[in-house]
Amino acid sequence: MATKTVEPNRxxxxxxxxxxxxxxxxxxxxxxxxxxxxxxxxxxxxATVEVDLAPIEEGQSITVSWRGxxxxxxxxxxxxxxxxxSVKLDDLADPVARNENVGDSAPATDQNRxxxxxxxxxxxxxxxxxxxxxxxxxxVGDEKGEYGGWFCPCHGSHYDTAGRIRKGPAPRNLDVPAYxxxxxxxxxxG
Amino acid sequence: xxxxxxxxxxxxxxxxxxxxxxxxxxxHDQLQDFPTPRNLNxxxxxxxxxxxxxxxxxxxxxxxxxxxxPHESMAFDSVERIMRDVNWGWLLRYMHSNGxxxxxxxxxxxxxxxxxxxxxxxxxxxxxxxxVFLFLAMMATAFMGYSLVWGQMSFWAVTVITxxxxxxxxxxxxxxxxxxxxxxxxxxxxxxxxxxxxxxxYLLPFVIVGxxxxxxxxxxxxxxxxxTGIDIKxxxxxxxxxxxxxxxxxxxxxxxxxxxxxxxxxAPNFLGDPVNYEQADPLQTPPHIVPEWYFLPFxxxxxxxxxxxxxxxxxxxxxxxxxxxxxxDTSKVRSTRYRPIYKWFFALFIIVVLALxxxxxxxxxxxxxxxxxxxxxxxxxxxxxxxxxxxWFEKPSAMPGxxxxxxxxxxxxxxRPSAASASPGRR
Numbered sequence: 001m002a003t004k005t006v007e008p009n010r011x012x013x014x015x016x017x018x019x020x021x022x023x024x025x026x027x028x029x030x031x032x033x034x035x036x037x038x039x040x041x042x043x044x045x046x047a048t049v050e051v052d053l054a055p056i057e058e059g060q061s062i063t064v065s066w067r068g069x070x071x072x073x074x075x076x077x078x079x080x081x082x083x084x085x086s087v088k089l090d091d092l093a094d095p096v097a098r099n100e101n102v103g104d105s106a107p108a109t110d111q112n113r114x115x116x117x118x119x120x121x122x123x124x125x126x127x128x129x130x131x132x133x134x135x136x137x138x139x140v141g142d143e144k145g146e147y148g149g150w151f152c153p154c155h156g157s158h159y160d161t162a163g164r165i166r167k168g169p170a171p172r173n174l175d176v177p178a179y180x181x182x183x184x185x186x187x188x189x190g
Numbered sequence: 191x192x193x194x195x196x197x198x199x200x201x202x203x204x205x206x207x208x209x210x211x212x213x214x215x216x217x218h219d220q221l222q223d224f225p226t227p228r229n230l231n232x233x234x235x236x237x238x239x240x241x242x243x244x245x246x247x248x249x250x251x252x253x254x255x256x257x258x259x260p261h262e263s264m265a266f267d268s269v270e271r272i273m274r275d276v277n278w279g280w281l282l283r284y285m286h287s288n289g290x291x292x293x294x295x296x297x298x299x300x301x302x303x304x305x306x307x308x309x310x311x312x313x314x315x316x317x318x319x320x321x322v323f324l325f326l327a328m329m330a331t332a333f334m335g336y337s338l339v340w341g342q343m344s345f346w347a348v349t350v351i352t353x354x355x356x357x358x359x360x361x362x363x364x365x366x367x368x369x370x371x372x373x374x375x376x377x378x379x380x381x382x383x384x385x386x387x388x389x390x391x392y393l394l395p396f397v398i399v400g401x402x403x404x405x406x407x408x409x410x411x412x413x414x415x416x417x418t419g420i421d422i423k424x425x426x427x428x429x430x431x432x433x434x435x436x437x438x439x440x441x442x443x444x445x446x447x448x449x450x451x452x453x454x455x456x457a458p459n460f461l462g463d464p465v466n467y468e469q470a471d472p473l474q475t476p477p478h479i480v481p482e483w484y485f486l487p488f489x490x491x492x493x494x495x496x497x498x499x500x501x502x503x504x505x506x507x508x509x510x511x512x513x514x515x516x517x518x519d520t521s522k523v524r525s526t527r528y529r530p531i532y533k534w535f536f537a538l539f540i541i542v543v544l545a546l547x548x549x550x551x552x553x554x555x556x557x558x559x560x561x562x563x564x565x566x567x568x569x570x571x572x573x574x575x576x577x578x579x580x581x582w583f584e585k586p587s588a589m590p591g592x593x594x595x596x597x598x599x600x601x602x603x604x605x606r607p608s609a610a611s612a613s614p615g616r617r
Contacts (some may be wrong), residue, residue: 034372037372037373037375037386038371038372038375039371039374039375039376039377039382040375040382043375043376043377043382063473065472065473067376067377067378068376068377068378068379068380068472069377069378069472070472070473127378130353130498131349131350131351131353131354131356131498132349132350132352132353132356133346133349133350133475133479134473134474134475135475136477152475153475153477153478153479154346154350154475154479155493155554156553156554156555169493169495169496169497169498169501170498171357171359171360171497171498171499
């Protein structure tokens with residue numbers, strides 16, 4: 001090993017400086033090419049939707065579209081709510097509420113999955129947290145899975161009556177989007 | 191295989207070109223006079239068949255793109271217009287869709303041949319790794335092309351496969367969602383997703399062309415492997431590529447094209463899923479999502495793992511591990527002909543892949559799920575356990591002394607695989 005260090009001269013400095021400048025410039029020039037793929041302004045502008053819940057009867061479900069995604073709204077029966085409330089948190093595969101309207105670490109109790117203004121109404125994004133299929137259970141006669149909520153036919157995930165994952169490969173409970181009541185029977189999602 | 195150039199420019203213009211751009215010399219030396227082992231069997235014709243299908247896909251694809259409309263509300267109808275209104279549109283589209291299937295059929299045979307005869311071993315590792323890249327590029331291209339039809343199966347295949355990236359959320363929270371929305375250009379698969387898939391579907395085949403050139407280049411440095419796995423040693427071991435293998439390849443290609451045309455004219459939708467003739471509906475998932483047949487073994491592996499992140503890792507690993515085959519296999523003997531134990535494991539591996547293909551089309555539950563898990567274990571067991579371990583204690587059977595000896599039936603030349611002749615060179 002040579003122990004003598006060669007003093008960098010002015011040419012070395014210029015080579016390194018020019019090379020670094022080109023590398024930083026190249027990286028910066030890359031960003032527009034990457035960022036152009038992110039959701040554009042027109043997509044972002046479709047961010048909210050208002051839904052009138054008045055026509056929904058108890059036990060009925062409707063699906064609305066928000067940001068191109070289906071949103072499941074179910075007016076749950078007392079029996080369904082009772083069933084959901086009786087589940088111990090330890091029995092849940094995902095103990096976090098996954099509700100944008102409560103804290104990130106809120107436990108997945110039935111109350112934390114809904115809005116306090118109407119605990120019977122369950123509003124959530126109808127996309128399986130596994131690989132994005134739409135679970136069955138919205139229509140009359142659909143298979144609702146072993147826990148009476150929703151069942152994803154793609155890879156067999158079962159959700160309960162609060163939309164919580166109970167069995168199957170999905171890692172998370174169905175997501176509850178940010179929403180609020182803007183009147184007695186109307187919600188605004190997003 | 192490096193060999194002295196035998197090209198003799200005859201005309202004045204050929205001589206003029208030869209000292210400026212010796213492309214005729216390159217063609218002559220690499221495609222005509224190239225010394226090729228005299229004992230190649232029909233499994234070696236699939237390289238030529240694959241090249242043919244690359245050209246078919248490019249030619250039909252370029253003209254189909256003249257009629258296709260990559261818009262979420264018009265794509266599906268434009269495909270139907272190609273089928274009904276465009277002159278010869280039905281033929282071109284069926285050639286393109288069945289051509290993809292034939293392409294994969296040929297590549298699977300090509301890969302299996304490489305695995306059986308140890309074509310990935312030194313000094314052909316780079317050739318093999320380029321082949322795995324080609325396979326990946328083919329899979330990406332086929333997947334994107336399938337999505338363009340914008341039928342129910344297309345749409346939900348895109349949804350499921352792009353959602354694989356959301357598993358990154360379990361490593362860094364939010365990362366997966368960010369990546370997936372970047373891929374989609376929205377909050378779900380939609381119009382912006384379709385246009386970028388179209389752009390990339392048009393781009394990737396040209397990347398494949400570039401990789402094919404590198405693949406052939408890497409082939410022409412060491413030259414072809416052959417059924418004995420023994421290197422060419424004397425002139426009598428080899429024949430010129432033309433006319434011996436140009437004709438053999440052409441004959442095999444004719445037979446393969448008969449199969450292709452059989453599908454195109456008599457069973458054009460046999461290999462596809464009828465659900466894809468329903469227009470994409472973002473609010474309704476088909477009851478049973480299956481990919482095209484050529485992805486089924488890998489899809490079965492994805493579904494066999496109950497955990498989302500590990501399922502995705504196994505799915506990627508089942509393909510990615512193939513690139514490491516030259517280093518996973520510790521046996522110095524190339525051809526499975528002379529590996530009495532390995533040949534049974536190889537047969538089992540083929541059966542496992544076919545079984546996984548069958549299971550990938552079945553619902554992921556009950557006995558199908560159980561067998562998918564066994565198959566997944568055997569698949570990885572073959573690559574990660576059998577290949578490294580077996581090479582250490584398997585005693586190879588007697589090998590012929592040379593390619594010529596093998597062809598002329600001179601029996602074993604007494605040469606043991608430990609001899610330099612049969613070993614894949616420096617390791």
